[in-house]
Amino acid sequence: MPASPMHADEARIDDSLVRRLLAAQFPVWADLPLKRVESSGTVNAVYRLGDDLAVRLPRIPAGAGDVEKEGEWLPRLAPLLPFAVPEILAIGAPGEGYPWSWGVLRWLDGELPVPGRLADAQALAVDLGRFVAALRQVDMPGGPPAYRGGPLTAVDAETRSAIAELHGVIDTSAATAAWEAALAAPRWTGPPVWVHSDLMPMNLLTHQGRLGAVLDFATLGTGDPAGDLIPAWNLLPAEARPAFRNAVGANDTDDAMWARGRGWALSMALTQLPYYRTTNPVIAANAEHVIGEVLADL
Numbered sequence: 001m002p003a004s005p006m007h008a009d010e011a012r013i014d015d016s017l018v019r020r021l022l023a024a025q026f027p028v029w030a031d032l033p034l035k036r037v038e039s040s041g042t043v044n045a046v047y048r049l050g051d052d053l054a055v056r057l058p059r060i061p062a063g064a065g066d067v068e069k070e071g072e073w074l075p076r077l078a079p080l081l082p083f084a085v086p087e088i089l090a091i092g093a094p095g096e097g098y099p100w101s102w103g104v105l106r107w108l109d110g111e112l113p114v115p116g117r118l119a120d121a122q123a124l125a126v127d128l129g130r131f132v133a134a135l136r137q138v139d140m141p142g143g144p145p146a147y148r149g150g151p152l153t154a155v156d157a158e159t160r161s162a163i164a165e166l167h168g169v170i171d172t173s174a175a176t177a178a179w180e181a182a183l184a185a186p187r188w189t190g191p192p193v194w195v196h197s198d199l200m201p202m203n204l205l206t207h208q209g210r211l212g213a214v215l216d217f218a219t220l221g222t223g224d225p226a227g228d229l230i231p232a233w234n235l236l237p238a239e240a241r242p243a244f245r246n247a248v249g250a251n252d253t254d255d256a257m258w259a260r261g262r263g264w265a266l267s268m269a270l271t272q273l274p275y276y277r278t279t280n281p282v283i284a285a286n287a288e289h290v291i292g293e294v295l296a297d298l
Contacts (some may be wrong), residue, residue, distance in 0.1 A: 006042055006279040010059045011098065013045045018055055020096040026104060029053065040202050040282035043218065048107060053089070057102040066218035067091050067103035069144070074217060077194070081134050083127070084108055084205075084213035110205025110212045115235050115289050119209030125240040127211035128199070129247020132228045136252070138194045148197040149223015151187050152263045155271075162270040170288075174295050175270060181298065182263025186256040188224035195228045196220055201235050201286065229253070229261025230268065233293045234286060266294045 015034060023030040032050035039046055043063040047055040058064055071088045078085050087106040094100055118124055159179055163172050196203075197219035205213040229248070232241045245253050269290035276283040 006276065007060050009061055011057075011100070013057050013059065013098070015047075017096060017098055018047050018057070021092055021098060021102065022049075022055070024095055025092050026090055029104065040280055041216070042276070042280060042283065044216070049104070052107050054105045054107045055102065056105060057098070058100050061100075063218060064100040067101050069220070070217050071103070073143070073220060076140060077135075077138060077217075077220075080138050081214075082130050083211055085217065086215060108205055108213045108215070110207055113201050113204055113206050113235055115201065115286070116237070118235075118237070118240075121237050121240040122243050123210055124206065125236050125244035126247045128204075128231050128236070129244045129249075131211065131214060132196075132199075132225075132248045133252075135196060135228070136193045136225050136248075140194065143192075143194060143222040144220075146192075146195045146197045146221030146223040146227065147219035148227035148264055149192065149195055149221055151224070152183055152185075152260060152267065155267050156183065159267045159270055162274055165274045166270065169273070170291055171295065175266070175291065178266055178294055178298055179263065179270075182259055182266065185259035185263070188226065188257070188260070192222035193225045194220070194222055195225055197223075197227050199228055199231050199234075201231075202282070204231075204235075224257075224260065225252075226257045226260035227264050229258065230265040233262060233265040233297065234269070234290045238293070238297065262294055262297065265290050269294070 015036065018034060019030065029049060032053070035048050037046040037048055043060060044056045044058055049055050058066060067088060068091065070086060071091055074085055074088065086108065088103050089106060090104040092102045092104065113124065163175050163179070166172060196214065196217060198216060203215045204211060205215065232244055236244055245258065269287040272283050273287040
């Protein structure tokens with residue numbers, strides 16, 4: 001993806017800024033090779049620093065507190081999870097005209113999975129289910145509310161607005177019916193559990209088709225676990241969904257939770273498609289894919 005702005009309130013980030021920030025705050029790393037990572041990410045700009053490090057800088061105000069949040073929770077969660085997660089080595093302060101905190105992280109190798117081109121969809125489905133199940137089982141009080149941990153009604157207005165905006169682009173009658181079916185599912189009444197809340201393909205790294213790492217825990221928190229079911233529609237083919245659901249825990253993932261998870265996947269895609277249609281073709285293509293998968297799944 002090009003480094004052109006996707007948001008009206010996006011900060012200007014370039015190689016020179018990153019070099020200046022490193023030189024001023026972490027001079028031990030300032031002379032390492034630096035290269036911007038071409039990414040479809042929407043909140044952060046990422047640079048590879050040398051062979052083993054990465055620099056991640058929020059693009060927009062909404063990401064301003066992400067590095068501190070991850071720095072607080074990931075060291076405690078990492079030993080409890082079956083796959084690698086980001087390791088923050090240092091947190092930088094605002095400076096050099098850049099307004100927010102930023103991070104230096106351990107570089108994680110891997111490939112981004114692509115829907116329709118998975119080497120072993122069944123095995124990846126099981127891996128993803130194991131990750132979701134492990135995160136759900138974490139017993140750690142005091143977590144923040146998850147970004148997508150509340151009821152679907154919280155995003156009803158924006159989802160319906162997106163459907164209206166997509167008139168003539170998608171089957172809006174079918175999308176409305178699918179959304180209303182998700183809203184009709186019984187709400188979560190259990191205790192809040194830990195969820196990632198943004199298990200998009202661009203937040204996953206694979207090795208030879210198997211899950212190797214999960215990235216970007218900015219939306220991490222506790223709430224309804226349904227939000228972490230979205231890979232069933234944004235990444236996995238229909239025939240791999242039962243393996244994912246079973247690995248999460250068939251007894252812990254009833255039909256109501258599955259319906260809410262499908263609703264979250266649909267809502268995310270519906271709002272992403274009009275917003276990123278001209279600025280982020282990877283996100284827009286995935287949104288179209290999700291809408292098709294959800295509508296075909298009903």
